[in-house]
Structures are given as C-alpha cells and as structure tokens.
Amino acid sequence: GTPASPSAQLVTLSIDGxxxxxxxxxxxxxxxAEAGIAIPKLCATDSMQAIGSCRLCLVEIDGMRxxxxxxxxxxxxGMIVHTQSDTVRQLRRGVMELYVSDHPRDLLTSxxxxxxDVQTMAAAVGLREVRYTPGANHVAPCGADGQAxxxxxxxxxxxPYFTYDPALCIVCMRCVRACDDIQGTFALxxxxxGFDSRIVAGQDQPFLTSDCVSCGACVQACPTGSLLxxxxxxxxxxxxxxxxxxxxxxxxxxxxxx
Ligand code: FES
Numbered sequence: 439g440t441p442a443s444p445s446a447q448l449v450t451l452s453i454d455g456x457x458x459x460x461x462x463x464x465x466x467x468x469x470x471a472e473a474g475i476a477i478p479k480l481c482a483t484d485s486m487q488a489i490g491s492c493r494l495c496l497v498e499i500d501g502m503r504x505x506x507x508x509x510x511x512x513x514x515x516g517m518i519v520h521t522q523s524d525t526v527r528q529l530r531r532g533v534m535e536l537y538v539s540d541h542p543r544d545l546l547t548s549x550x551x552x553x554x555d556v557q558t559m560a561a562a563v564g565l566r567e568v569r570y571t572p573g574a575n576h577v578a579p580c581g582a583d584g585q586a587x588x589x590x591x592x593x594x595x596x597x598p599y600f601t602y603d604p605a606l607c608i609v610c611m612r613c614v615r616a617c618d619d620i621q622g623t624f625a626l627x628x629x630x631x632g633f634d635s636r637i638v639a640g641q642d643q644p645f646l647t648s649d650c651v652s653c654g655a656c657v658q659a660c661p662t663g664s665l666l667x668x669x670x671x672x673x674x675x676x677x678x679x680x681x682x683x684x685x686x687x688x689x690x691x692x693x694x695x696x
Pocket of ligand 1: 478479480481482489490491492493494495496507508509510
C-alpha cells in the first residue's frame with residue numbers, strides 16, 4: 439500500500455533511472471509503485487495517511503539532505519530518487535535488524551507463518567544475521583535473575599474475537615490510525631517510550647472494557663500479528679477470502695470475509 443495522490447497537476451521525476459509522471463502531492467513511494475518499484479515498508483498503507491514511523495522506506499534524493507521516508511515525501515518536478523543505493527539498502531537492513539532483535543521469534547530461521555510482515559521485510563531487505571542480543575524484553579514475566587521484568591506485558595485476551603500481544607508489536611500505529619481515521623472510534627493510543635512503548639486501549643485497560651467496538655479495523659491493519667483474530671490463531675489463515683461491504687448501515691465499511 440502507498441499513500442494516495444491528491445492533485446490533478448502532473449509532475450515528472452526520475453526513480454532509479456525511470457521517468458515517472460504522477461499528480462503533484464503524490465508520495466515518492468506511490469510514484470515508485472507506479473513505476474513498478476516496490477519500496478520496503480511496514481507502516482504505510484493504501485488507506486491511511488502516512489506518518490513515517492517505521493523508517494523502512496528510506497530513499498536518497500539528489501540535492502536533499504539525509505534519507506527521507508518515501509511514504510511521507512511528496513514528489514517534485516525533476517526530482518531524482520534512488521531507492522536501491524548502497525546507503526539505503528544498508529540503512530534498511532539496520533532498521534530491520536533492530537525490529538528482529540526485539541522479536542520473540544527468531545525470524546531469520548523460523549518458518550514464515552504469513553502473519554508477520556516483519557519477517558517478510560527482513561527477508562526482502564536481505565537481513566541474514568542480527569548482531570544484537572535477542573530481545574526477550576517483552577516476553578518473559580521474569581528475568582534470568584528471577585526479578586520481575588518491568589517491560590513484560592501479558593497478552594490482552596479480554597476480547598472474544600481477537601488477542602493483542604504487545605511482544606509482537608512494533609508500534610507502527612497502523613491500528614491506532616485505523617481506529618481513528620477509518621472507524622472514528624479513537625479507542626487506541628500509544629503509551630510509554632522506547633522499549634516500553636506499546637498500544638493501549640482506553641485508559642490502559644482491557645480491550646473489552648475500553649471504548650473498542652470490536653469492529654476489527656485494527657486487527658486487519660496490524661502488520662505483525664500482534665493484533666490477531668482468535669480464529670486465525672486457532673485454525674490458521676484462510677485459504678481464500680473476499681472483501682465485502684457491510685450492509686448494516688449507510689457508512690459502507692469494507693471488511694474481509696473468510
Ligand atoms: Fe515509510 Fe514506514 S513505510 S516510514
């Protein structure tokens with residue numbers, strides 16, 4: 439997914455040597471997609487405003503300092519973009535290395551389960567090894583010394599339809615944006631900083647007793663399986679699914695039927 443293109447005025451730029459013409463205001467990521475170039479991403483989607491939180495989609499742009507996130511950078515006429523330079527490839531591997539180091543599963547050797555975009559992206563950017571100590575930070579209630587682990591958060595199983603496991607969360611905020619921008623419920627937010635940052639419902643309370651209406655928008659938006667339907671956890675991903683529109687009211691919410 440890539441952020442939408444809001445204008446009818448056209449601009450032409452070069453991406454990895456290909457000339458691309460797109461509406462002004464289009465993100466570099468979407469322009470690249472138009473040229474058939476898939477830039478790695480974790481937090482951007484087609485349906486939500488990009489916020490550039492995962493830092494995986496970094497690119498180099500001639501004349502521009504640093505390595506901007508392609509999902510939040512708008513195109514400009516004559517812009518020259520490099521999505522596969524040594525610098526950005528190395529940076530992306532570094533970003534993925536940090537995500538993988540703080541993941542409860544060994545994503546580089548365990549079989550793919552189809553639920554975790556972190557694993558998919560680790561392979562996509564060519565990450566082969568992790569130099570950091572595996573982060574059991576969020577997984578064990580106690581450390582090796584028997585002391586309580588202050589970073590441990592038990593999975594929230596209060597909702598009968600889905601479970602939230604903070605250990606799998608990368609705080610990309612896709613769920614928060616789905617709850618706010620798509621559903622308009624505003625039930626989720628981010629609490630804490632650094633390793634302790636996590637998604638919370640309401641006033642850091644169980645999902646079931648919060649303002650969550652169990653619509654499932656957050657579960658559908660989650661790229662890691664941190665928010666996971668209980669049926670998927672029990673019987674696996676469906677062999678096929680269709681996108682349908684709920685006929686209950688006039689809003690027209692779309693959801694995936696399996
Ligand atoms: Fe651009 Fe996450 S996809 S920062």
